[in-house]
Amino acid sequence: MERRKKLREALILAAEGMIAEKGLAGLKTRDLAREIGCANGAVYNLVADVDELILRVGSRTLRRLDEALTGAEGAGAASPQETLIRIAIAYCDFAAENLELWRALFEHRMERGKIVPDWAISEQMELFRHIYRPLAALFPDRSPDELGITARSLFSAVHGMVALGLEQKLVAVPLPALRNEIAALVRATLLGLVVPAR
Structure with missing residues (x-):
């Protein structure tokens, strides 16, 4: 039982290394088996x-x-707007530093007819708390459902900029410029949300 557990951990680590190096398309079970013996x-x-x-x-x-993202939130001294900007930039930096593993999160498609297990969905949704909390502080009168939609919309906007900005093709953007553009997008979006709310 202990050997199986260690072998399983070795397999996951080997797969992580392979995806980080070659991308999701480079994941080969035959190579993994050889690597872990x-x-x-x-x-x-x-x-x-x-x-x-x-x-x-x-x-x-x-x-x-x-x-x-937790590190980017800091000790809570920042305003909700500044916290959301920090989180967005930290997301961009994480994607840039872990490009293939980050891409794999979005490129992976389950085999036809299979659904993503509840534990995996739960892990994904848990990360939205980083966006949800500062939004709740900004918009205390909004319902949880409304805040959830706003959190997902803000994430989608930032994710789209990161995904296109880090493309190694026509739309690639230098990382410092991408950080600045993301900060500007979050500021403009929040301003647009705050003004009608008032």
């Missing part, structure tokens, strides 16, 4: 399938992203 078929005694393996790697990525 087991037969190719034994991989599926450690995880149910490749989908679970990718989700387990994603879980580790989300945990580190959570730590980065």
